[in-house]
Amino acid sequence: MSKKEIYAVKGLSVPETPASAQEPKPWKQTQMVGKGIPRVDAYERVSGTAVYPSDVLLPDMIYGAVLRCPHPHAQVKKVDVEAASKMPGVRAVITGDTPEARVEWTYSKEARSSLFDPHCRFEGEPVAAVAAETPYQAEDALRAIRVEYDVLPFVVDERDALKENAPSVHGAGNVLKTEKYERGQVDRGFREADVVLEENYRTECQLHTPMELHGCVAKWDGDRLTLWESTQGVYAVQAEVAEVLKLPLSKVRVVGHYMGGGFGSKLKAGKYTVIAALLAKKSARPVKLFLTREETYLAVGNRPPNNMRLKAGVKKDGTLTALDFSCTGTGGAYPSGGTSLVDWLVRDLYKCPNVRTECTDIAIHTGPARPFRAPGHPQGAWVLEQMMDALAEAIKMDPVELRLKNIPNFSQGKEGNPPYSSTGLKQCLEEGAKAFQWKVARSKALAPGETGRIKRGVGMASCLWVVGGGWPPSTVILKLFPDGSLNLNMGASDIGTGTKTVMALVAAEELGIPLGKIEIEHADTGTTQYATPSGGSKTVPTEAPTVRAAAISVKQQLLEMASKELKLDAASLVFQEGSIAPAKDPSKSVKITDLSELKKRGVVVGIGYRGPNPENKAIIPFAAQFCEVEVNTKTGEVKILRFVSTNDSGRVMDRLTYDSQVIGGITMGIGLAMTEYRVLDRDQTGRMLNRNWHDYKLPTALDVPLEMTSLPVDREDSQANSVGAKGLGEPVTIPTAPAIANAVYNATGIRITETPISPERLCRLLAEKRKEG
Amino acid sequence: MEDSPRPAAFILNRDDVSTSWPAERMLLDFLRQERRLTGTKEGCREGECGACTVLLGKLEGESLRYRPVNSCLLPMGEVAGAHVVTIEGLNGEGLTPVQQALVDAGAVQCGFCTPGIVVALTGYFVNADRWEAQEAVSSLDGNLCRCTGYLSMKRAVSSLCSALQPPWKNSRDVSPAMEARLEGLVQCGLLPGYFLDIPRRLTLLREQGEHVLPFDPRESTPVAGGTDFFLQHRADDGRPKLFFLSSREDLRGIHIHDGVCRIGAATTVEEMVRSEVLAAILPHVKEHLGLFGTTAIRARATVGGNLVNASPAADVAIILLALGATVGLAEGKKRRQVALKDFFKGYKLLDKAPDEWVEWVQFPLPSRNAAFHFEKVSRRPRGDVAGVNSAILLEVDGGVIRHAHLSVGGVAPVPFYLAETVKFLEGSELTLEVVSEAAAVAQGEISPISDVRGSADYKRLLLRQLVLAHFLTLYPSLAGKGCLHGAP
Numbered sequence A: 001m002s003k004k005e006i007y008a009v010k011g012l013s014v015p016e017t018p019a020s021a022q023e024p025k026p027w028k029q030t031q032m033v034g035k036g037i038p039r040v041d042a043y044e045r046v047s048g049t050a051v052y053p054s055d056v057l058l059p060d061m062i063y064g065a066v067l068r069c070p071h072p073h074a075q076v077k078k079v080d081v082e083a084a085s086k087m088p089g090v091r092a093v094i095t096g097d098t099p100e101a102r103v104e105w106t107y108s109k110e111a112r113s114s115l116f117d118p119h120c121r122f123e124g125e126p127v128a129a130v131a132a133e134t135p136y137q138a139e140d141a142l143r144a145i146r147v148e149y150d151v152l153p154f155v156v157d158e159r160d161a162l163k164e165n166a167p168s169v170h171g172a173g174n175v176l177k178t179e180k181y182e183r184g185q186v187d188r189g190f191r192e193a194d195v196v197l198e199e200n201y202r203t204e205c206q207l208h209t210p211m212e213l214h215g216c217v218a219k220w221d222g223d224r225l226t227l228w229e230s231t232q233g234v235y236a237v238q239a240e241v242a243e244v245l246k247l248p249l250s251k252v253r254v255v256g257h258y259m260g261g262g263f264g265s266k267l268k269a270g271k272y273t274v275i276a277a278l279l280a281k282k283s284a285r286p287v288k289l290f291l292t293r294e295e296t297y298l299a300v301g302n303r304p305p306n307n308m309r310l311k312a313g314v315k316k317d318g319t320l321t322a323l324d325f326s327c328t329g330t331g332g333a334y335p336s337g338g339t340s341l342v343d344w345l346v347r348d349l350y351k352c353p354n355v356r357t358e359c360t361d362i363a364i365h366t367g368p369a370r371p372f373r374a375p376g377h378p379q380g381a382w383v384l385e386q387m388m389d390a391l392a393e394a395i396k397m398d399p400v401e402l403r404l405k406n407i408p409n410f411s412q413g414k415e416g417n418p419p420y421s422s423t424g425l426k427q428c429l430e431e432g433a434k435a436f437q438w439k440v441a442r443s444k445a446l447a448p449g450e451t452g453r454i455k456r457g458v459g460m461a462s463c464l465w466v467v468g469g470g471w472p473p474s475t476v477i478l479k480l481f482p483d484g485s486l487n488l489n490m491g492a493s494d495i496g497t498g499t500k501t502v503m504a505l506v507a508a509e510e511l512g513i514p515l516g517k518i519e520i521e522h523a524d525t526g527t528t529q530y531a532t533p534s535g536g537s538k539t540v541p542t543e544a545p546t547v548r549a550a551a552i553s554v555k556q557q558l559l560e561m562a563s564k565e566l567k568l569d570a571a572s573l574v575f576q577e578g579s580i581a582p583a584k585d586p587s588k589s590v591k592i593t594d595l596s597e598l599k600k601r602g603v604v605v606g607i608g609y610r611g612p613n614p615e616n617k618a619i620i621p622f623a624a625q626f627c628e629v630e631v632n633t634k635t636g637e638v639k640i641l642r643f644v645s646t647n648d649s650g651r652v653m654d655r656l657t658y659d660s661q662v663i664g665g666i667t668m669g670i671g672l673a674m675t676e677y678r679v680l681d682r683d684q685t686g687r688m689l690n691r692n693w694h695d696y697k698l699p700t701a702l703d704v705p706l707e708m709t710s711l712p713v714d715r716e717d718s719q720a721n722s723v724g725a726k727g728l729g730e731p732v733t734i735p736t737a738p739a740i741a742n743a744v745y746n747a748t749g750i751r752i753t754e755t756p757i758s759p760e761r762l763c764r765l766l767a768e769k770r771k772e773g
Numbered sequence B: 001m002e003d004s005p006r007p008a009a010f011i012l013n014r015d016d017v018s019t020s021w022p023a024e025r026m027l028l029d030f031l032r033q034e035r036r037l038t039g040t041k042e043g044c045r046e047g048e049c050g051a052c053t054v055l056l057g058k059l060e061g062e063s064l065r066y067r068p069v070n071s072c073l074l075p076m077g078e079v080a081g082a083h084v085v086t087i088e089g090l091n092g093e094g095l096t097p098v099q100q101a102l103v104d105a106g107a108v109q110c111g112f113c114t115p116g117i118v119v120a121l122t123g124y125f126v127n128a129d130r131w132e133a134q135e136a137v138s139s140l141d142g143n144l145c146r147c148t149g150y151l152s153m154k155r156a157v158s159s160l161c162s163a164l165q166p167p168w169k170n171s172r173d174v175s176p177a178m179e180a181r182l183e184g185l186v187q188c189g190l191l192p193g194y195f196l197d198i199p200r201r202l203t204l205l206r207e208q209g210e211h212v213l214p215f216d217p218r219e220s221t222p223v224a225g226g227t228d229f230f231l232q233h234r235a236d237d238g239r240p241k242l243f244f245l246s247s248r249e250d251l252r253g254i255h256i257h258d259g260v261c262r263i264g265a266a267t268t269v270e271e272m273v274r275s276e277v278l279a280a281i282l283p284h285v286k287e288h289l290g291l292f293g294t295t296a297i298r299a300r301a302t303v304g305g306n307l308v309n310a311s312p313a314a315d316v317a318i319i320l321l322a323l324g325a326t327v328g329l330a331e332g333k334k335r336r337q338v339a340l341k342d343f344f345k346g347y348k349l350l351d352k353a354p355d356e357w358v359e360w361v362q363f364p365l366p367s368r369n370a371a372f373h374f375e376k377v378s379r380r381p382r383g384d385v386a387g388v389n390s391a392i393l394l395e396v397d398g399g400v401i402r403h404a405h406l407s408v409g410g411v412a413p414v415p416f417y418l419a420e421t422v423k424f425l426e427g428s429e430l431t432l433e434v435v436s437e438a439a440a441v442a443q444g445e446i447s448p449i450s451d452v453r454g455s456a457d458y459k460r461l462l463l464r465q466l467v468l469a470h471f472l473t474l475y476p477s478l479a480g481k482g483c484l485h486g487a488p
């Protein structure tokens, strides 16, 4: 479709309009949805005119900064702000002693804390904050604050935290909780197996590091607080800030039109949000408070490190007989899901009657975790998918074959074993293998006689993501103006995934209105409708059906208007090319823009609500990824040559944003596999050693292969919701790391059970192997 | 600052600007806070993400050169007399071809990295004589994107490179004159029309001399590219004033004279990469130094800065050590020379008085039958400081090593010259046994420590592998002549 057409489509035919209270039918042929249409807000983003929260500049605005505890564990004895308060340009200083700042803060329901908690349980806990005329003055003022700490013993590695005499994080032992799950008879399952394998694994702590820093601009108008926050969910921030500051929800307006990435780390408000509000109140000035990159490494979440063990039994024919999984992990100093969902794939991905899992969440003195793109899943996949590879080898079966043998059509892990609304795992595996030329590539890599310094290998892995269907609530309002243009009003944030574009496409599809006539208001608690944060791969399946419902309401009202005007029963009317006409006599049409009642009213408002999901159905996205690598056996360097990803996320809503998710997810997975890991000074200081992009390395354009293919299994899931789409943003990153590890194994015969697959680790393992060999 | 400096005059996008913002403060802050140009983003303030990329256009003689630079590390003192181009300065009525290609390819997600990418890519097209997709992608080595996975950007780049031809003639052999180049770029829509008048306006600025900042070198801290300096120092923390070495034309350039090659201390890594003089001596210098930092960092980082900062894994230092280089130092009127291997005395400890400056570094031209090689292993293949790096110069005659230099970084407190190993190598026959033994001798000389870039054991192992790699790369036939102990 050429650009002209996209922006100037005239009077498209629209889908059938259901009578009110009737469910809409699935779209048959779509005109807008499913194509590769550039973003509706592309101009703003590509020209730098989009105003991100960190770009907001208000008249009279000043700058905030936070002083953070430099120790992993310390008690604040005294904070002396005397000198700082008198420094040039300083307008406000707050500490735990400031009465207004004595507010409760909930890292998690289980362990309460306060905004400036004198008991600092991790490096990076706020101790004081200032606001000054310039960022430089704010920084100078921070340096002038004198803090007396009682430095306390710490433990920053969960593997040390359970040892006897380990310093305690919350007064008792460091085990926060242990969760157990069991089905079938695991021991019998192992007895039935022909092959039983067992292995230990570990994944390192990964950090979100979205490009835009965390923070906000806070401004008071009387008793009303407005926050421009870089967030995935304006309503979530509103709720949290209102609760902490004891304000009515209506008095907290959160705006977050553009935002530069979050990946789960911006689902809620941060302490910085409240601190900015307090500084703004105290100084009676708008305050901008954005963290430094270094602060974001310490204080705004991470993907927990996990230590895992899996024992698996398989029959010669590929039937899985038992899986026994255990893991420990840590969400840091406050309970924040150190092991949550890590065992989910073991429970649910493959057919297996006998499964046991045990997960122990441990507290240590590091910054609390926050959900990170597919929480728990990449860790679990690292284990399960490498194990599947090893099992396949042990029974001399192709790894794809082994997976194909074990595809369930219902959820074994969920209560009541609901059937999947759709499962495309088989297609993912088959179509992916075909596109990758798996068989050929594998036999080439396996060919004997490879003696050079460079070795090649291929590997694959598959996955599902625990929830892909979205859910209520959500409200969307569409306003159709008499000139035929449309305003789409929703609370959801577009975190870069293309939410605005996809929702505009849904409205365009349903109403036949060209994209160029659709304008979007979103992510503003003051002016747009309630939505839950954009995360969990649920934004499309939650919001798109809601938009569709709102559009249908608009159409129903238009039919009513036309029915009055034409003096015909509404049920006998249909839409055609921007007009409404009797189905039987198209010549008697009335143009929508000519409807006199529309002109009189000035607007038609369609309200859409997100209805409930189908009962007793599991709506789950699936994926498989294939990759080829080259290993330098001298230096241990791994070069990733190509990737193929096949995804079943139901209907493809827009091909460009879809592919972008897939490739971006793979790249993040490459990061986890190869270069991203937190380094803590475990013994000496307990501090983080690589708290910047200089020492914590993300993949660049030169580290990812040119050959990356996204291959959607484009099957609309009509049981899931009215648009047929399932979630996508998270499954895309789950199987990447184990696929690479399997390829490295294929190339070298070395199983890398711990991330990262660094030259260092591989070089050492290669040397060990040479010694043995 | 106690006395207000003379305002710095420069061109910011379309506008003439004169400001008395302190010379030590960063351009990024000036743009975002003072000028409210928020298209230039802040991601890290440490030269790692490229969200803050702007083009810095400077007159060099009669020609005008634009370089992509990280405005988070660019002090205001460096913009005087220059043309600073931000994303706002590229925007025109419609989208530029670069912007349009990114939009069409879906290369924009959250969009926070996007302005920096538009500027960096535009910088590539402005600079390159020929437009090639692979090179254009390489020019994004310093732009992080956490969303897209880069593939869509690469697609945008290849569609651009196939749709656009440099409109200037002779693009095969000579680079076009400045006017022709600007005209061509404007004609393609890559640059807005106002660029055509920039050379004249910059010349005018130069003639008015407004951009010369009145600093007294003796009372100032020298800053070259600032790519180390501004990571280590807050911009205006009361240090003696900064003196920007880039204003000292005499400290730049690469020349051969009397059998030595001399490189001015303020010569940038990019200038080394592009130097034909150097390429004639070291045919692979482009590849080797291509492993240094990012495009924007290479445009600023200097030889002198690399030596004086003396990071144990400094790439330029390691290369120069293996070339047998000598450093030229100056203090007032005094001049002296010191062998580079003696210049590094201990961790960040130099044979250099506090007020002494590095003026140049020079090395004797390697003989005809000499061979040079450089290896670098880091956690991320590009744009990362080395875990271990190493360089070698070998002169072999009749199967015997006549002359050798061997250096290694990351395994000692300083960029390290492997003197014992060199002694062992010189006069030995070129065999695998000798190489293997040399690697063992080297182990005795080094003292690696464990850090974020790797454990001490790993660095030892790497050094061994790099020594082997040197010889196998330079003399591939060695591999056939017997088994290297420990090699696969």
Ligand SMILES: Cc1cc2nc3c(=O)[nH]c(=O)nc-3n(C[C@H](O)[C@H](O)[C@H](O)COP(=O)(O)OP(=O)(O)OC[C@H]3O[C@@H](n4cnc5c(N)ncnc54)[C@H](O)[C@@H]3O)c2cc1C
Pocket (backbone or CB within 6 Å): B046, B047, B048, B221, B222, B223, B224, B225, B226, B227, B228, B229, B230, B231, B245, B265, B266, B291, B292, B293, B294, B297, B300, B301, B302, B303, B304, B305, B306, B307, B308, B309, B311, B313, B314, B315, B316, B356, B357, B358, B359, B383, B384, B385, B386
């Ligand atoms: C993102 C990034 C990536 C990097 N990657 C690499 C890499 O791959 N390899 C590598 O080796 N380095 C790397 N570096 C480090 C840095 O770029 C180099 O060390 C560079 O050569 C320093 O040069 P400069 O001109 O920027 O030094 P500056 O920061 O200007 O100066 C460094 C120090 O030297 C002093 N100084 C400078 N010139 C002189 C002189 N002529 N006489 C006396 N003193 C002087 C200054 O006062 C200062 O103390 C990287 C840095 C960054 C930010």
Ligand code: FES
Pocket (backbone or CB within 6 Å): B041, B042, B043, B044, B045, B046, B047, B048, B049, B050, B051, B052, B053, B070, B071, B072, B073
């Ligand atoms: S802000 Fe990241 S490179 Fe400048």
Ligand code: FES
Pocket (backbone or CB within 6 Å): A211, A260, A261, A496, B107, B108, B109, B110, B111, B112, B113, B114, B144, B145, B146, B147, B148
């Ligand atoms: S698009 Fe989000 S960082 Fe590049």
